[in-house]
Amino acid sequence: MTGYAPAEAARRSGFSLDTLRYYEKIGLLADVGRTAGGQRVFTDDDLSWLVLFRCLRDTGMPIAQMCRYAELAREGEHTVDERRELLKQHAAQVEEQMLLLSRQYEHLREKIRFYERLPGPTPETEQPTATPSGPAVSR
Amino acid sequence: MTGYAPAEAARRSGFSLDTLRYYEKIGLLADVGRTAGGQRVFTDDDLSWLVLFRCLRDTGMPIAQMCRYAELAREGEHTVDERRELLKQHAAQVEEQMLLLSRQYEHLREKIRFYERLPGPTPETEQPTATPSGPAVSR
DNA sequence: CCTTGACCTGGAGCGCACTCCAGGTTGGAG
DNA sequence: CTCCAACCTGGAGTGCGCTCCAGGTCAAGG
Numbered sequence: 001m002t003g004y005a006p007a008e009a010a011r012r013s014g015f016s017l018d019t020l021r022y023y024e025k026i027g028l029l030a031d032v033g034r035t036a037g038g039q040r041v042f043t044d045d046d047l048s049w050l051v052l053f054r055c056l057r058d059t060g061m062p063i064a065q066m067c068r069y070a071e072l073a074r075e076g077e078h079t080v081d082e083r084r085e086l087l088k089q090h091a092a093q094v095e096e097q098m099l100l101l102s103r104q105y106e107h108l109r110e111k112i113r114f115y116e117r118l119p120g121p122t123p124e125t126e127q128p129t130a131t132p133s134g135p136a137v138s139r
Numbered sequence: 140m141t142g143y144a145p146a147e148a149a150r151r152s153g154f155s156l157d158t159l160r161y162y163e164k165i166g167l168l169a170d171v172g173r174t175a176g177g178q179r180v181f182t183d184d185d186l187s188w189l190v191l192f193r194c195l196r197d198t199g200m201p202i203a204q205m206c207r208y209a210e211l212a213r214e215g216e217h218t219v220d221e222r223r224e225l226l227k228q229h230a231a232q233v234e235e236q237m238l239l240l241s242r243q244y245e246h247l248r249e250k251i252r253f254y255e256r257l258p259g260p261t262p263e264t265e266q267p268t269a270t271p272s273g274p275a276v277s278r
Numbered sequence: 279c280c281t282t283g284a285c286c287t288g289g290a291g292c293g294c295a296c297t298c299c300a301g302g303t304t305g306g307a308g
Numbered sequence: 309c310t311c312c313a314a315c316c317t318g319g320a321g322t323g324c325g326c327t328c329c330a331g332g333t334c335a336a337g338g
Contacts, residue, residue: 006315017315018297025318037304039315052250058243063295084254091251094244101240104197105233111191112230115223145285156285157327164288176334178285202325 002044003033009042013050020050028053028067030074059094141183142172148181152189159189167192167206169213198233 010017020040023029029049033041049070056066069086072079149156159179162168168188172180188209195205208225211218 016297019295021316022296035304037315038317039304055243055246055250057295058239059247080254080257084251087247087251087254091244091247094240094247098237098240098244100197101233101237104194105230105237107194108198108226108230108233111194112223112226115219115226118219155327158325160286161326174334176285177287178334196325 003041004043004047006040006042009040009047009050012047014054015050023053026063026067028063028070030070056090059090060097061090065090142180143182143186145179145181148179148186148189151186153193154189162192165202165206167202167209169209195229198229199236200229204229 004012006017006020010020013020015023020029020042024032024040029046032046033043035041053066056069057063065086069083072083072086143151145156145159149159152159154162159168159181163171163179168185171185172182174180192205195208196202204225208222211222211225
């Protein structure tokens with residue numbers, strides 16, 4: 001019921017005004033209300049969509065796919081299966097992403113440990129990944 | 140000692156040929172060897188740099204920062220402190236990133252659970268985030 | 279020697295997700 | 309009623325990280 005002015009919606013969603021307008025322009029966020037004079041009024045429903053978009057965006061979903069999802073949702077109840085599948089597929093990709101990220105994070109930590117084992121600028125050779133910890137070549 | 144042809148280096152590093160050339164062009168990868176005729180020859184050292192770049196890239200470090208790191212490394216041993224700090228700062232950002240990612244992943248899972256609780260296309264209203272699970276507004 | 283596939287260069291182009299701008303309108307406070 | 313900050317529109321511009329291209333060169337097998 002409560003309506004939010006653009007600035008307030010931006011503040012609450014964490015998206016910029018321009019991004020909100022952009023999302024509407026490309027049809028990601030549809031049917032945003034307007035005042036008589038044409039200024040946008042965001043509802044709680046719009047806000048919860050934005051929360052979802054933030055979640056999907058933060059997890060790396062491309063905008064095109066978010067559009068697809070939103071479109072399906074607008075099409076009605078008979079698309080729930082497809083929507084669920086879309087989200088499940090995305091979740092699987094996020095899992096992969098998390099795995100890769102934590103693996104690479106470990107490499108990074110190892111490299112930092114290497115730097116911490118040499119207290120000050122020592123003489124001698126410098127290799128980038130030559131933390132003596134295994135074969136340098138990955139895959 | 141072993142030298143790798145461009146295609147082999149690409150295969151081993153997982154970067155495309157174009158990307159390897161690009162990295163050299165912008166000075167990220169420096170002093171790549173050449174044959175008499177001008178064709179690149181990658182060393183194991185180059186390869187280990189590429190492994191590092193892959194790690195940093197996969198964890199979201201912008202190229203400019205990788206360049207900074209590489210430049211420092213080329214400057215010599217007196218930059219180890221700065222290099223360590225650079226990596227530590229990045230690691231901190233990666234931690235944040237992982238936290239955000241897993242939090243948003245949880246939201247995603249919750250949404251999927253919501254979809255799984257409704258077995259087939261049910262009638263009635265459809266709300267995007269209206270998993271009855273708390274305030275919709277996240278900030 | 280000839281062929282052919284891998285390689286070279288400089289530079290243009292691309293896809294994504296915004297972000298910025300000019301020039302005009304709206305609407306609530308005083 | 310006046311003011312001015314917040315808003316509107318369409319469209320151009322940006323930053324990043326590649327990716328592609330044309331037109332030429334290299335080098336190993338036959």
